[in-house]
Each structure stands twice: as structure tokens, then as C-alpha cells.
Amino acid sequence: MELNRPDTVEIYLKEVSALPLMPRREEVRATRRLATxxxxxxxxxxxxxxxxxxxxxxxxxxxxxxxxxxxxxxxxxxxxxxxxxxxxxxxxxxxxxxxxxxxxxxxxxxxxxxxxxxxxxxxxxxxxxxxxxxxxxxxxxxxxxxxxxxxxxxxxxxxxxxxxxxxxxxxxAPSGRGSLLxxxxxxxxxxxxxxxxxxxxxxxxxxxxxxxxxxxxxxxxxxxxxxxIAARNLRLVVAVAKNYRQRGLSFLDLIQEGNAGLMRAVDKFDSSLGLKFSTYATWWIRQAITRALSEQARTVRVPSQSVQNFAKIQRILHGRDRAGEPRPTLEETAAMTGLTVAQTEAAMEAGRKASSLDEDAQHQEDGRLGDLLPDTRQEEAADLIDRSHLRARIRDLLATLPQREREVISLRFGLPDGRPHTLAEVGRHCRVSRERVRQIEVSAIERLQRPQNADMLRPFLDGPPRGGGFSAGLADSPLVADERSAAT
Incomplete structure (x- = not known):
């Protein structure tokens, strides 16, 4: 049986209503006996x-x-x-x-x-x-x-x-002498x-x-x-829980949390203080319910104080609605609740309901809310096309270089695997010295800086061309500058 079905709530309320209330004199006697x-x-x-x-x-x-x-x-x-x-x-x-x-x-x-x-x-x-x-x-x-x-x-x-x-x-243990030994x-x-x-x-x-x-x-x-004592006060839990419906938790969940607060009140109650148990228990029941609402009712946890402030604001707004009075402004609401304008604004913001991405989107027959949000992780189609064209132009540009220069440039700038290689790594791969790799790289970059080669990549620049364009950027890159200084 589902716990949130209406018939389940009715059965529970019927069982609770059958429990007799505890008169004041019996309550005092029961709480004193419990303490003893x-x-x-x-x-x-x-x-x-x-x-x-x-x-x-x-x-x-x-x-x-x-x-x-x-x-x-x-x-x-x-x-x-x-x-x-x-x-x-x-x-x-x-x-x-x-x-x-x-x-x-x-x-x-x-x-x-x-x-x-x-x-x-x-x-x-x-x-x-x-x-x-x-x-x-x-x-x-x-x-x-x-x-x-x-x-x-x-x-x-x-x-x-x-x-x-x-x-x-x-x-x-055996009683015989031999077995005893x-x-x-x-x-x-x-x-x-x-x-x-x-x-x-x-x-x-x-x-x-x-x-x-x-x-x-x-x-x-x-x-x-x-x-x-707890059973005879279950009606009190139901009465308090009714004030917190439609806040994000089912009615039975509110009752369950209120029952936990009731048991806490039973454990802490001191009959020598002269308080009525119901008055003392109401505070603990309300605290348990408000804490559960702040921790469980929302996708993003809201502080308990903000939940209480929002409940205070809602009571005032509902009262004005029932009286047919116009909705107060933010400043008027703050004055009525005794909060500052910032606290009132924060409480009303905290009370907003979070929307699920699986909810049906408005004005969409078969769509969900999540389908309307852009996926920032995916590149735009135009960017994908530009990137593909850029790779093709770079391949064409490298094809104009001799075999050895093309291999050195590709390894130095990480074109095959995305990881730039050092002079020493390229030298070991090509079986030449670091200095020879540097010379080959300088020669290749000088070829790439020629105007006819730079014009091939000029359309892909975000802004106006600088010097020799893309090839000039290769020549002036920090990697090349660092390796040149290391070589000298």
C-alpha cells in the first residue's frame, strides 16, 4: 500500500482519533511517573x-x-x-x-x-x-x-x-575424579x-x-x-502538521517527522517546571517539521531560519488574500513581519519552487523543459565546420614543407596527439641532435611565414591579421622562444 494514498491517510487519522485524550491531571501523573x-x-x-x-x-x-x-x-x-x-x-x-x-x-x-x-x-x-x-x-x-x-x-x-x-x-563440569583432572x-x-x-x-x-x-x-x-504518553498526544502532531501542508512533503511525511519531535519532547520534558506537556511538545513538533521541510522538501537545501521566515510571510499574504486586500509591496511585507527588506527578499527567494528538467514544457505538446535548454558542452555547427576547414588548411600548408620539416613541426606543436614535444624528444625520435631539431624548426617556420602561406589561414583569424598571421604566431609562440633561449 502506498503511504501517500488518501485512503492511507484516512486510515491513520481514524486510528489516531480513536485514542482518548489525556486530561490535565492524568498528564501530570503520567509525566511524573515517566521521570521517576x-x-x-x-x-x-x-x-x-x-x-x-x-x-x-x-x-x-x-x-x-x-x-x-x-x-x-x-x-x-x-x-x-x-x-x-x-x-x-x-x-x-x-x-x-x-x-x-x-x-x-x-x-x-x-x-x-x-x-x-x-x-x-x-x-x-x-x-x-x-x-x-x-x-x-x-x-x-x-x-x-x-x-x-x-x-x-x-x-x-x-x-x-x-x-x-x-x-x-x-x-x-564433570564430577568424576579422572574426568575432573x-x-x-x-x-x-x-x-x-x-x-x-x-x-x-x-x-x-x-x-x-x-x-x-x-x-x-x-x-x-x-x-x-x-x-x-506519546500515543495519547498523536492528535497534537496531526493538528500541527496540517499547518505545513503543500510545502514539499506529503502529509504522512509531515506526521512522521512530527512524531519524531513528539518523542524528543517526551524524553526532555521536565514536569517540575510547571508547563503543560502539550505546550512543550508543540514547540518540538513544529521544530522537527520545519527542519524536515528545510532539509528534504527542496532540491537545494534552504536554511531552517529562511523556511520559518517564508512561512511567516505566507501567513500574512494568505490572510490579506482572504480579506480581499491587495498584495503588499516588499517594504510593506518587511514591516508587517518585523524583518528587514533584505531578509524578506531572501526568504521569498528561498520559498520559490524548483522546476524539474523532466517537467512538460509550456506551449510544447511533447517536449520537456530540459529540451529547451541549450547544451553548452556541444559546439555550434558553424564552429565545427570552421574547425574542420582549419584542419584541412593546416594539412595543405604542412604539405608544402619538406618531409623532415613537416615531421618536426608536427611533433613540436603536438599536431598528431595534442601534446607538444620538447627538442630532446623530437631529436630522439628523428635521431638528430637538439640543435639540429631547432635549426629545422626555424627553417620550417620561415617557410610558413611567407605571405602566400599566411594568406591561406588569414580567414580563420578572429581579428585583423597580425604580422605574418598564423605562421607568425608559430614563430612567436612561447614554446619556440623558450627552446631558442635554452639552445643559446
């Missing part, structure tokens, strides 16, 4: 040294490779922070969290080493827990985007799967691998498995709450 679940999911996930080191590595890569920081952290659109300062804060936090994780690994080697006393083990675990709280506090201050926690969850999942695999290998090396290696993973994570294997299942359950609850 997100906080619990992230904090439980980060309370593991293995995950912390994975996060440190991602932050270091962002700073080292110069990646866009707005794809890592949430940056306020109203109070933007320079990317340089954000990157410095990321680097400082990564270094600090890395040091805390290294200190935890040293304590984990003591606490999980099976040799420490109970008091030493409890003290080590207490220090590790305190350091994790410091690391999580620093991470909270960074305001990482929710997408950054997806690879961290997958890292914890791989760690838990690896530990479960090692446990299965140890449980499946035969597989002793494999069992020892598995136990060492398990201990290394425990030290890297900073907690026993059983705790790692329980943590993963807890994090997975919190993640599922968080995603379900996220989907519920």
Missing part, C-alpha cells in the same frame, strides 16, 4: 563499574573525535551553551569518573579476592558505593540524552550473558574469567545478574510509559 522510571532505570544501570567505564569511553571518544555534543547531552534551545564549554565539561567529567572507577577496581580486587576479612570487605564495598554515588551525581549534572543509555544497557546485557555462560560451564585447566580458566568480570563490575556475579534483570524490567516499564 527514567531516573530509576538510569541510576540502577550506572551503579556498576563496568557500565561506568563504558560511559567514560564514550565521553572520551566524543571529545577526542570532535563529535557533535548536542547528540550526547541535552542543550537548552533558549539558553544555549557554547560547544567548546560543553566539550570541556565532558572531558573533565570523564576524567573524574574514570578515576573513581579505577579506585573502585582496586577495592573490588580486595573485596572479591576471597582473602580479605569480613570487616575489610564491608569497608571496601562501602567505599565503592560512595564513589558510585559521586559518579552518578556527575552524570546527572551532564544531562545526557536518553539515547546514550541504550548502548550502556546492551553492555550490561552482554556482561550478564557472559557470566551466565561461565556459570553454565562450571555447573556442567582432565578438564581442570578449562575449569580454572573459567573461574579466573568469572573473577575478572566480577572485579571489573565491582560486584559478585549473582548481583550482576540480579541487576541486569532489574534494569531490564525498569527499562520495559519506562518504554511503556513513554509510548503511552
Amino acid at each position: 522510571l527514567r531516573n530509576r532505570f538510569q541510576r540502577t544501570l550506572l551503579a556498576n563499574d563496568y557500565v561506568l567505564r563504558r560511559l567514560v569511553r564514550r565521553l572520551e571518544e566524543t571529545c577526542a573525535r570532535g563529535l557533535r555534543v548536542d547528540q550526547v547531552v541535552n542543550i537548552s534551545q533558549h539558553r544555549p551553551v557554547p560547544a567548546r564549554l560543553v566539550r570541556k565539561r565532558l572531558a573533565d567529567s570523564a576524567a573524574r569518573i574514570g578515576r573513581l572507577a579505577d579506585q573502585n577496581q582496586q577495592d573490588a580486587a580486595v573485596a572479591l579476592g576471597r582473602l580479605a576479612s569480613k570487616a575489610a570487605t564491608r569497608a571496601a564495598f562501602a567505599r565503592m558505593k560512595a564513589r558510585r554515588r559521586q559518579a552518578i551525581a556527575r552524570i546527572d549534572a551532564l544531562a545526557l540524552r536518553s539515547t546514550q543509555f541504550v548502548p550502556l544497557f546492551k553492555s550490561l546485557e552482554r556482561l550478564a550473558r557472559r557470566i551466565e555462560s561461565l556459570h553454565r560451564m562450571l555447573r556442567a 582432565a578438564s581442570d585447566k578449562a575449569i580454572t580458566a573459567s573461574r579466573r574469567s568469572l573473577q575478572r568480570l566480577e572485579i571489573a563490575a565491582g560486584e559478585p556475579a549473582e548481583t550482576i545478574s540480579r541487576r541486569f534483570h532489574t534494569v531490564a524490567r525498569l527499562r520495559d516499564m519506562y518504554l511503556a510509559a513513554r509510548r503511552e
Whole structure:
């Protein structure tokens, strides 16, 4: 089924209209629950040294490779922070969290080493827990985007799967004395691998498995709450998308981009600010749609600000048309929109529709627009004829020269292959010295400078003849002058 067919749009709108709206009180309760679940999911996930080191590595890569920081952290659109300062804060936090994780690994080697006393083990675990709280506090201050926690969850999942695999290998180890001796090396290696993973994570294997299942359950609850809020606000996306039809994207494409903006609003919304979610989400939906229009709707990309200015101008013009008022001038339009005349002119120019070369040409029954454009890569017929006649005259002119002179001139000026040859190259070809080639060339040019020979090429000059015409040009060419100076 084509996504842009009218029946597809009707089916989608019918399904969206069946979803009940979310009352204000329920909206507040749902957004607060979402924030709580997100906080619990992230904090439980980060309370593991293995995950912390994975996060440190991602932050270091962002700073080292110069990646866009707005794809890592949430940056306020109203109070933007320079990317340089954000990157410095990321680097400082990564270094600090890395040091805390290294200190935890040293304590984990003591606490999980099976040799420490109970008091030493409890003290080590207490220090590790305190350091994790410091690391999580620093991470909270960074305001990482929710997408950054997806690879961290997958890292914890791989760690838990690896530990479960090692446990299965140890449980499946043979119990007989002879067979135990035969597989002793494999069992020892598995136990060492398990201990290394425990030290890297900073907690026993059983705790790692329980943590993963807890994090997975919190993640599922968080995603379900996220989907519920988004689904109950799909009508808002449709309402906003209706204002951007006939701008170059289909209605369903506008809805799809608006849905992406809605999900972004769900991830960033802070219920403690006292805003209505619908008010906050409208801004993100509109921003996502306008950005998609600026990047996808036109053959040549137009800046998002120009698209917004053009939309403002269009609203004013449509309003005057509906009221039956005359179209304003450029200066009047600029005054009504609060833009300068230059900005207004640039916005209206950016809003012009690009024409396809495959469109049907006006006043042409079977022609396309591209058929009416001249092909500047092809020479005109008259130029082709003149060039053909010029080649014939040059051949006739060279035919008046002796064989050796004709060969030298042809090679020196690249007549056979288009590449001029040096005196040395011509000398090797003709098996004579450079000086002899120069003498032959001078003699040939003197013959070509004779008036009867120059008259053969005079009609092909663009302007009045200069001196001996074409042959004089050969004699005065930079190539001949350079070689003469080299010979002397």
C-alpha cells in the first residue's frame, strides 16, 4: 500500500482519533511517573563499574573525535551553551569518573579476592558505593540524552550473558575424579574469567545478574510509559502538521517527522517546571517539521531560519488574500513581519519552487523543459565546420614543407596527439641532435611565414591579421622562444 494514498491517510487519522485524550491531571501523573522510571532505570544501570567505564569511553571518544555534543547531552534551545564549554565539561567529567572507577577496581580486587576479612570487605564495598554515588551525581549534572543509555544497557546485557555462560560451564563440569583432572585447566580458566568480570563490575556475579534483570524490567516499564504518553498526544502532531501542508512533503511525511519531535519532547520534558506537556511538545513538533521541510522538501537545501521566515510571510499574504486586500509591496511585507527588506527578499527567494528538467514544457505538446535548454558542452555547427576547414588548411600548408620539416613541426606543436614535444624528444625520435631539431624548426617556420602561406589561414583569424598571421604566431609562440633561449 502506498503511504501517500488518501485512503492511507484516512486510515491513520481514524486510528489516531480513536485514542482518548489525556486530561490535565492524568498528564501530570503520567509525566511524573515517566521521570521517576527514567531516573530509576538510569541510576540502577550506572551503579556498576563496568557500565561506568563504558560511559567514560564514550565521553572520551566524543571529545577526542570532535563529535557533535548536542547528540550526547541535552542543550537548552533558549539558553544555549557554547560547544567548546560543553566539550570541556565532558572531558573533565570523564576524567573524574574514570578515576573513581579505577579506585573502585582496586577495592573490588580486595573485596572479591576471597582473602580479605569480613570487616575489610564491608569497608571496601562501602567505599565503592560512595564513589558510585559521586559518579552518578556527575552524570546527572551532564544531562545526557536518553539515547546514550541504550548502548550502556546492551553492555550490561552482554556482561550478564557472559557470566551466565561461565556459570553454565562450571555447573556442567564433570564430577568424576579422572574426568575432573582432565578438564581442570578449562575449569580454572573459567573461574579466573568469572573473577575478572566480577572485579571489573565491582560486584559478585549473582548481583550482576540480579541487576541486569532489574534494569531490564525498569527499562520495559519506562518504554511503556513513554509510548503511552506519546500515543495519547498523536492528535497534537496531526493538528500541527496540517499547518505545513503543500510545502514539499506529503502529509504522512509531515506526521512522521512530527512524531519524531513528539518523542524528543517526551524524553526532555521536565514536569517540575510547571508547563503543560502539550505546550512543550508543540514547540518540538513544529521544530522537527520545519527542519524536515528545510532539509528534504527542496532540491537545494534552504536554511531552517529562511523556511520559518517564508512561512511567516505566507501567513500574512494568505490572510490579506482572504480579506480581499491587495498584495503588499516588499517594504510593506518587511514591516508587517518585523524583518528587514533584505531578509524578506531572501526568504521569498528561498520559498520559490524548483522546476524539474523532466517537467512538460509550456506551449510544447511533447517536449520537456530540459529540451529547451541549450547544451553548452556541444559546439555550434558553424564552429565545427570552421574547425574542420582549419584542419584541412593546416594539412595543405604542412604539405608544402619538406618531409623532415613537416615531421618536426608536427611533433613540436603536438599536431598528431595534442601534446607538444620538447627538442630532446623530437631529436630522439628523428635521431638528430637538439640543435639540429631547432635549426629545422626555424627553417620550417620561415617557410610558413611567407605571405602566400599566411594568406591561406588569414580567414580563420578572429581579428585583423597580425604580422605574418598564423605562421607568425608559430614563430612567436612561447614554446619556440623558450627552446631558442635554452639552445643559446
